[in-house]
Structure formats: structure tokens, C-alpha cells
Amino acid sequence: MYLVTDPTVIDLQNRLAKMLGKEAALFVPSGTMSNAIAIKTHTKPGDEIIAHKKSHIYLYEGGGYAMLSGCSVALIDGEHGIMSTDSIKKAIRKVEGSHAHYPNGSLVCVENPPMYGGTIYSQEELDEICDIAHARNCKAHLDGARIFNAAMASGTDIARMVKKFDTVSVCLSKGLGAPVGSLLVGDKDTIKEAHRWRKMFGGGMRQVGILAAAGLYVLDNHIERIKEDHSRARYLAENINSMDNYSVNLEITKTNIVFIKCNEGSDKIVKKLSDQGVDISSIDESTVRVVIHLHITDEDIENTISAFANAQ
């Protein structure tokens, strides 16, 4: 037995692996570490990963793919954080046939839902991306920080959704609402290798049964609840979209993330909302992002709608 650890952690790992239809899982402190370990496990120094230019792995993980795994990154553009299958085909480079000019593209990283979109990939897209990756001798990793939001929004069985991915990173602390923790899920050999990297990255934790217990609690109690976040997000999006100074693309608003285009500069809107006790973030000069989660009530939504109306 290679994963000698706390029994509650083992329960959590086994439970999530089973839910995702995979052989094994590894509990880690954060989504960032889970992605970093996946990249390290699937690549060799000098390889290249393929990711969206607005993905968390590229934008917000400190360039860990370069420092910790020695990889370059081929960036793909695409509306609402979605990478087209065509762009992935073109982005995978291989040493072979390039007179040694290219690096080896060895890992395609997909984010579902993309944090820069509020939307989700279709099952056909996910399957095709994995097929393309595997046909070019690449692994496919899913950054599923909010994968249960994707599953609830699409009505897809989660094991079916991730079937073709080699690894999946799942966060307990986002849509699911646990205080801390993420898991990397995959086949036994991959997770065995990941265990070694977790040790080196300093993510092996000792008496963390209490954290795993919170993870088990949210798997039991908070999955269906995510639908409430989605309907609150939808209600908020529709109301704000009906105001003169804002617009929301309702067609892509499928999860708990709402992107709002503002006629006025986004920094000004963030400040005006903050003055009314509502915290949102600015994404670019004209867009703000609102994320609905476990702690946001109907009353908070009404207050937020009023705050947007007052900020016009």
C-alpha cells in the first residue's frame, strides 16, 4: 500500500476516485498544487504544455509549469475560455519531423468550466480534445476546480464527463464550499507518481483527517445545492442585463460566474459597489466578474442588484 495516511483522507480519496470513475486520488492542499503535480507527473523538462491563454494554469499559478516542471507553454486563444479542437490540433508540436526545432507537446490542459467564461464545454468537445491529445501521444489533464458546477450545469454524469481525461483536478473549496483542499484523480500508476511529487512539493500533510471529513461532508451535502448558486447567478445576470449601463451574455451564463460589461470603467464600478458593501472583481477595463457561492443568499443577490443600479 503506497498511500499510507489518515483513514479519513483515504476514504475521501477513494470516494472521489469512484465518483469520477477513476482508480485513485490524492488529497493536496490547493488547486494550484494539484495542477502543478499533474503537469510534473505527465511531462519531462523541455516538454511543452498546451493551455488557454486565460487559463488559471497560465495566468495565476506563478509560472509553475516553467519553474517546477521545466516546460514551455503553447497558448491558445478562444472565446469565453474555450479552446477549439482545431486550435489544439495546431498547437501540439512534436520534436519528430521538426529537425529538432520544436519541443515535445506532451500535455493538453483543459479548464471546465473556464474561469474566464462562466460557460462550459460540451461533452463532444471534451471527448474530441482528449482524442486529439491521445492521437498525438499527449496526455489530457482537466483543471476541474469547479467541475461539479460543470456537471450540474450540463446535467452530465461526472464520471462520463471526465472519462477520457488522464487526470482531473477537483477543488473542494470552491463551488462545493469546503474550507480547504483539492484532489488529483487518475489511474493508479499516475497517482503513485503524483504522490512522490506531492512529497517534494511539500504537500504531504499529517493530521488532516478533519479537513478530509469536511471534504466528505461537502460531497454528501453540497453537490445538488450548486444548482441554487446557478439559479441565483442567472437571476442576477438577467436583472443586471436589463439595466442601461451593463450587459451580460446570457447565452453563456451557465454556472455560478457572471461577467458583466460596463459602459463605465470597471474599476469605478468595483469601487462604487465596494462602497455599498459588495465585493466583485475587475477583469479588464470594461468587465467585472461576480461569483456566487455557498454563502451568498437571496438577500445578498437583491442587495447586489440594487448596488449595480445605484452605481449606474
Ligand SMILES: Cc1ncc(COP(=O)(O)O)c(C=O)c1O
Ligand atoms: C480554474 C482554477 N483552477 C485552479 C485554481 C487554483 O485553486 P487554489 O486557489 O486552491 O490554488 C483556481 C482558483 O481559483 C481556479 O479558478
